[in-house]
Amino acid sequence: MNILYLAHRVPFPPDKGDKIRSYHQLRHLAARHRVWCACFADTAEDAGYAAALSEWCEETAVVRLSRLWGKVRGLRGMAEGRTVTESFYDHPAMWAALRRWSARVRFDVVAAFSSSMAPYALSVPADRRVVDFCDLDSEKWGAYARSSKGPLGWMYRIEADRLAQRERTWAEAVDAVLLITEQEARPLIGLVAPGKVRVIGNGVDCPPSVSAPTVAAAEPVIGFVGAMDYRPNVEAVCWFVQHCWTRVRAAWPRAVFRIVGRSPTRAVRRLARVEGIEVTGAVPDVAPALRGFQVSVAPLRIARGLQNKVLEAMAFARPVVLSPAAAEGIGAEPGRDYLVAAEPEVFAAAVVDLLRDPVRRERIGSAARAFVQRHHAWPDALRRYELVVTGRVEQSAPISETLPVPSRQEVSPSVLSRV
Template sequence: MVDVRPPLLYLVHRIPFPPNKGDKVRSFNILRQLAQGHRVFLGTFVDQPEDHAHVGRLSEWCEEVHAVPLHPRLARLASLRGLLTGEALSVPYYRHADLARWVRDTVRRNGIRQAVAFSGPMAQYLDLPGLDRRLIDFCDLDSAKWTAYADDHRWPMSWLYRREGRRLLDFERRMAAGASASLFVTEAEAALFRQLAGGAASPVEVMQNGVDAEFFAPRETYERPYPTGEEVIVFTGAMDYWPNIDAVSWFAHELLPAIRRMRPRARFWVVGMNPAPTVLALAGNDVSVTGGVPDIRPYLAHADVVVAPLRIARGIQNKVLEAMAMARPVVTTQACATGLTVMDDECEIAHGGEDVVSRILSLLDDREASLAMGRAARDRVLADYSWQAHLAKLDRMLEACTRAGQG
């Protein structure tokens, strides 16, 4: 039987399987959505040795997969060319001759006219004849993230991060100007880019994150991974990511002691892959660091409170949506809740460190209120944060691009 679905090029900066961290959750769900209506040709980097074993699984959704090994240390060295060329370092970090050659050959050989780039740096591969419909999923405004990093570091890193913010914004503007549309996770990110890009950008749209509420569902069958008697405060996320490192360090050093003075049985659990040395050093009498775990759901299901104390955050955090889907009470900072539409009884959004402490103590003190918040949080996810509802916009945008190209 002839497959009449049109071909589509999908470029991702990190292999979108397994969906076990924030960016991979979004890129994987986009892949599944694209595969419903297109023959997907996927070009991606693999930056973790253990992920090479998952390349074969992608054939379930893709007609062709080209996975290029990316060695982070070598890529960091290659990115330094940007200091000589005037580029943002993020761009040469993801520049690879083999991937560029595959993209050119694949587009020409298969007559591909539609392409989706996931993350800004992957848009550098889209300047090709014949690719007349190009969507860029920037997710977050990374240039603003690097600028924010500069405020939390001393020279020379502050200078380097500030430079990266400026040069990456220039790149983002150029890529958006040549795209059919640019996507961001929240209206706040999209509005900021519209402001910074001036009139140079193509249409800037919002496509929010979602959560698989069937997978992240509260059940009685999860075995408790924590010692009996502990009051568990848990943070989940990739622990080699600077905003997560900063969040757990701040919480452990500055906020946890005040909580334990009132609740001596409280313990902070940091659950996530690739913990940086700074994170590992937190482990002790009142903090546990697990590293990667086979399944995050038992750690959420048996948590008394899920905390997301990020001070640097962009977009809607998957960690918050997953905890809400699991019917757990969540305490988060304002920075981490940007773009999240919730009522006061569905999620605790704290204003500063003392407020984080106060809200956690209140939830630990009132079990019924805690359970009620978890139930309300799951109801909100079911109503407003399904992947299917958000990703339907992607199909509409590609259809609109197709109609425009035929007009």
């Protein structure tokens, strides 16, 4: 098949949440079909990865996206009654590249990653169009609105409402919509045609073997891994330091909280002034960092989709303490596969208890790794993804079911299509 793959970021390298998912999707499709890839690059570094994409694809178009001008377009679009999201990514160079390809290539399928690429997907002639929303961005903007005050909160609310309407419109216009969890899919149930909404989770690359870390010189390491210029991650580590860290240090005076991830904001860098806190910035490979954690934490107050940072820690058999928001969509069993805590004193106590009990740490870490191996293997997720993209999902029963329309009052998880 001739497949056009669209992404709002360069799907390489697979070093952050959305790139991990799009990277695996593109590699899988390119190994089995003829694929053209068009995507945006918001940094010069990302633009330099065009050569890597060319190794897999028939042709690539990497459009450099200025975040400054993107914001200008976004604000102008908001003033004109459109969404910031679609205006931010409305770029003449992308439209031109797609027109050139469409004039000489007959695409069987357009597969778009993220709702921001849906307008482009709908513009290209093709027999089939599939959009992977991954998670509903309108829900994220709604969460931002609820946690923000003043003009910013007002702007977030407008974007959430407008984008929710556009997401429904785009979902109706394409042949299939993918979401990463049942929780993310629920808002669309009953609003689009039955059978269109399908759930495909992420996989995790499990290391072939892991070992339990030892606590050296009474200096246990609690860790967090993530992009540290992403608002939910910034708020998560700041919350942990502000509300939990003194409790942890009271029990373990030489404990270390290690924050690992690229582009730490000023607020994150300031945390390094607090005794026992390390901010590493970008690392070439997160595996050594994960191996060095006694406990991994994910205290996110706002969390959309499926938290790769949690799955990766679980794959390395690290016990994770996470917030209820971060636990949504994972589907593991609290108390067996990880510990869930909401209140600061409970969250801190869970961390301290794990540090005191190496047997329990190892037991929860082992259960977490086993869960990930059973439920988050990339080969299975990608096989199901290809079936949806190519339109063969209807022939793949029993791994897919038609999505019935539930009542407006209740949405049962059982009605969601697990392809």
